[in-house]
Structures are given as C-alpha cells and as structure tokens.
Amino acid sequence: MSLTSSRKGFFRIIGRYMLFISRGIISWLPDPVFRFLTPLFVEMSKPLMGRKKHIVRENLQIAFGNEKTGAEIKAILGKYFANIGLGMIELVYFLDRPKKIIEKVTITGKENLDEALSKGHGVVLLSAHFGDFILMYLRMALEGYKINCIMRRMKDAQFEEYISEYLKKNGVQKIYSLPHRQCVVQSLKCLRDNQVLFMLLDQNYGEGSGVFVDFFGRQAATATGPVVFSSRSGAPIVPIFIVREGKAGEHKIIIDPPVKLEAAQNEEAGLTRNTAQLTKIIERYIRRYPYEWGGWMHRRWKSRPVLT
Numbered sequence: 001m002s003l004t005s006s007r008k009g010f011f012r013i014i015g016r017y018m019l020f021i022s023r024g025i026i027s028w029l030p031d032p033v034f035r036f037l038t039p040l041f042v043e044m045s046k047p048l049m050g051r052k053k054h055i056v057r058e059n060l061q062i063a064f065g066n067e068k069t070g071a072e073i074k075a076i077l078g079k080y081f082a083n084i085g086l087g088m089i090e091l092v093y094f095l096d097r098p099k100k101i102i103e104k105v106t107i108t109g110k111e112n113l114d115e116a117l118s119k120g121h122g123v124v125l126l127s128a129h130f131g132d133f134i135l136m137y138l139r140m141a142l143e144g145y146k147i148n149c150i151m152r153r154m155k156d157a158q159f160e161e162y163i164s165e166y167l168k169k170n171g172v173q174k175i176y177s178l179p180h181r182q183c184v185v186q187s188l189k190c191l192r193d194n195q196v197l198f199m200l201l202d203q204n205y206g207e208g209s210g211v212f213v214d215f216f217g218r219q220a221a222t223a224t225g226p227v228v229f230s231s232r233s234g235a236p237i238v239p240i241f242i243v244r245e246g247k248a249g250e251h252k253i254i255i256d257p258p259v260k261l262e263a264a265q266n267e268e269a270g271l272t273r274n275t276a277q278l279t280k281i282i283e284r285y286i287r288r289y290p291y292e293w294g295g296w297m298h299r300r301w302k303s304r305p306v307l308t
Contacts, residue, residue, distance in 0.1 A: 016159045018045075019092065026089075027096040034093055035248060042085040049081055049297075056080060056296040063216040064290075079291040083244065087132045090249055094135055095166070098142060100249075105139040105242070109255030113145075113196070113238055116258050121234040122191030124226050126259070128202035128282045129294035131242035134167075136253055137198065139242075141171030146195035148173045150183060150225070180209075187225075191233040198240075199226050201275075202282055202295045206303030213276035215283060221303035227274045230261065237261070239281050243289050256281075 022041065026034060060073045068076075094101050116123045127133060141147045149167075151174050154160040164174055175186045175197075190197055205223040212219040230237050236258035245252050262277065264270035286293045 013156070016156055016162075019159075020162075022089070023092050023095060026092050038086070038089055038248075041089040042082070045085045045088055046081070049084060052297045053077075053081070055299065059296045059298075059300065060290075062218060062301060063286075066217075076290050080296060083291045084294065087244075091132055091135055093249075094138070098138070098170070101135065101139050102142055104249050105135060105251045105253060106245075107139070107143065107253045107255065109257075110143075112255045112257050113240075116236040116238050117194060117196070119234070119236065120194050121236070122194050123196045124191070124230050124235050124237045125196050125198045126201060126226055126237050126239045126278055126281065127198060127241055128200050128285070129298075130202070130282075130285060131244065131289070131292045132251060133200070133242060133294075135251060136240070136242040137167070137172045138170055139253060140196070146173075146190070146193070147171060147198065148175055148187070148190040148195055149198040150175045150177055150187065150200075152177050187229055188233055191229065191235045197229065197235070199223075199229075201226060201278055202293070202300070203298060204300055204302045211272045211275050212303075212305045213272065213279050215279050215300065218301050219305050220279070220301050222275050222279055224271045224275050226278055227261065227271055231270075237278065239278075241285050243292055 026041075029037070057073075057077060060076060064073055064076070094104075113123060113125075127136070137147055137149060149172060153176055154163070167174060173190075175183055175190070177183050187197055201223060203223075205221045210221050210223045213222050214220075215222070226237050229235060238258050239256040240253065242251050242253045244250070259274075259278065259281070261274045262270070264273050286295075
C-alpha cells in the first residue's frame, strides 16, 4: 500500500468516526444549543476538507478563469468551504429529526414531478452532487415518493454499510453502479414500477462507455445513463436540485419541467447531443450557485478525449 493510499484511508477512518461521534452528540442537543455550537462544529470539520483546497482552486480556475477575477474566485472558494462545512453539520442534525426535514426543506415545482409520474413510466430525476443532496433524497422520501438512487460504492466498507442502512430505513433505496448489468436491471425495474430514479450526472466518467461533452468550455467524460434509461423505459427526465435558503437550516428543492430530448440521425449522435443538453442544465445551476457544487473537490476533467 502506498503512502498516499494510507493517508486517504486514515482520513476516511477519521471522517467516519467524526460522523459517529458528532451524530451521537448532536442528536441530544436542543435546537438553540445546536445553533449556538454550529460555528464550532464547522471549524472542527475544516481539517478534513482543507486537503482538497488546491483541487477546488484549480477547478474554479478552469471553470471561471476567463470570466472572473482572482478576487471573485477567491470569494467563491471561501463561501464554498463555509457552505460545505455547514451542510455536513446540518445533515447530521437532520438525520434524527425527520419532522425538522419537512419543516425546513420546501419543495417548488412538485407539480412537474407529479405530472411526469402520471404517465406511468417512472421518472429519471437528473441532479448532481449539489447542495445537501442527501437531504434532498430524504425530503422526497418523506413526501411519499419511492426513491431509488444510483451510487458508487464507497471505499470505506463500514461507512458504506452505515449509510446504506440509514437510507434504506428512511425510504431511500441504493442501486450500485457496478456491476453494470445488475445496475441496469434494477434501474429499469424501478422505472417500470413507476418509481423515481435519481442520477447524479456530474462526475468524471472515464470507464469508456460515456461520451465527451462541453462543461464550462472544456470536454468532460460524462455518463449517458439518464438518456439511455429514458429511451428504454419512456421515463421523462426531470431536473431537480436543492439550494440553501437565506435563513439558517432552511433549504429549497427546485423541480424543473421535464427535459425535451432532441432527435438525432442515429443513436450515438442522440446520446451525445442529449447528454450535452443535460450537462448544460447542471452547468447553469452551478453558475447560479457556484458555492453549492460539491464537485469542485473532484477531478471532473480528469479523463481526456483520445486524439485520432
């Protein structure tokens, strides 16, 4: 095992136990006390995020270097880490308070989802690692929707089991992205049962089965899953995002009208064109709320097109 792998493993273990301990403490705190201590909790979370600061800075430069000043990018960077830290702490607070989730997380555009579901083919919910997206899953489950989420397995097996059990207990079913065939079968089944399928389309997809589309002016390897599942099942694709509201602890889920997929001369062209269209939707939300996108911490442009 390399030194880098050992360090990553160490930080995963620290992060796991910080969650266990903080959840145990926060679950007992009265609301006013939690609000008073929140800045302290956020400060305690900073060491876990600080090691990613250089990646965030590089990605912000890639996305905004030609249109924002250094001072503007630095301001986004500061607000981003403050927002991520606060989101982590608030999520822990909400884990044991489902009534608070209903009270603090509002939903706009619900009629768009309900109308799409009325067609009987299920719905592919297009989103990203944006805002407190786990809180979004929980809120939609509390609203009565049958929630399924395609996710990659975490590298920390104990943390994976802990999160999976919690989500399942609270009405959120995980569908693992691998093995691929099993993922496809389970995803299509939930759509046939007229359920909703969350797909986060904002991570580097370098396995070879995705396509390269424009993302902030640079080609990014992107999964075609939402377009494929929609084409096979007839399920509409409905964008959905969660953003922080002005008041402490309050969030808003925004559900947009279904996306109209564009016709193309062949399947390959259709996959690329429509995946690009979906990626542009995500980019528009990131441009509007740059501090909400968790993807700044990841190498979104890591894979590069093969030159022919």
